[in-house]
Amino acid sequence: MTKILVTGATGNVGRELTRQLPPGGFRSLSRQSWTILRANTIASNARGWATQIRSTGVVRGPGIPATAVVHERDIAAVATRALTSADLAGQRLVLTGPTVVSRAEQVAALGTVLGRELRFEPVAAGDARTRMLADGRPAALVEALLANVGRPPSTLITATIEEVTGQPARSFGDWAAEHGDEFRQSPEPRCGPSVAGCTKGG
Template sequence: MPDSTRPAGPRPPSSVLVTGAAGNLGREVVDRLRAHGVRVRSLVRHQTPPRAGVESVVGDLTDPAAVREALVGIDAVFLIWPLLDSASAHAPVAELAAAAPRVVYLSTTAIDDGAARQSDPIAQVHMDVEVLLHEADLRPVVLRSDTLASNARGWASQLRMGDVVSGLDIARTAVVDERDVADAAVAVLLAHRPDQGVHVLTGPEVLSRAEQVAHLGSALRRRLRFQALPADLARSRMLADGRPEPLVEALIAASVRRPESNRVTDHIERLTGRPAGTFAQWAVDHAADFN
């Protein structure tokens, strides 16, 4: 019989708030939490069609009242910070500190812990939010993810028109399947005793954009090629597509300043019990997205 005098150990969370739930990664996290029977709530900026078994609170992550409402009865939070402004993170972090849930924060492998300032605005804002979470004594689990494979969906419209993908030629990265990142996120969200600290999530190989396009070509059985664009031309095209100017400038800065990394880790396998999948397999699994 169990010893009733022994203190009970920590229980895994039964309710999780997912920010960014409408995005490629957020949807995967929500699906996995639901499969585990977890009560899921999303914080969304605009009302969206309801998803079975998912509560939603409409509000902005920078609005303390909306964050406070979303946190009621919540044990854990999967946090994706969507802005290039880290100053506006102070208010929601204060709400998190007051509610004291388990926090799993999605960050980036581009962070250089030895640098006083990061190479570009995207890496800098992630570093700033990590610091804020630690200073609030939230003891976050930080998942520093490399480039998500799902970013390649941004090439779909070009591939429906022809066999050339044009864009910024960023440094080679260990592209990681968003499904693996979601598995890792859920593993730490629901763990009895998560390993607090930093986990670096990468795919199994470092790829250039040209190599990613080649893998897509193999999956689609087409001869595709990547065409690198000068920064000025890439900027004008992204602005014409309706991307916000601060984001465009941050992407340009990242393409120019971010150093190439050949780092590949086994952290996904440590967290999930299986190796990270390849971009080539991701392309096969998602070929229909490009037709």
């Protein structure tokens, strides 16, 4: 059976991989091989900002250096290729997005999609840990993110995703456009007989 190790990944990659596998999924594979996919910052990590964006429009977090953020669908596409062919057997692949983006730029991209002015505000690591845990991020992910504080920005951009899939890597802007609804403020409830606590305007 083919074994895939994706470093830096989250459950979102696994869900995308399940969607992209052919009928039969893992059961259709019988080869004994391995492929290692290495990704740094994954776009879906931005979901942890949703509460702050909806409530205040200010994302407070650690000053993590800029990286070429990678879309989880691209990671899943490469993993699917590794699982369904022998082309990538025994390889260690580094996956990145097409451009290096800072956290402030990621927040701004979400603001563009939402039509709101959003901003990123760096805070001390201890405060950031408390905030991220309160937002529901797994403790292991929080510590992994904080381990990057103080490191220089990464300039690494690879063409691996396009070379493997034949499609250019998706940008963080693409991810933001796809997932904007997850960051939108809930609409005010319409008043009616079945809506509790609703007050009609005068």
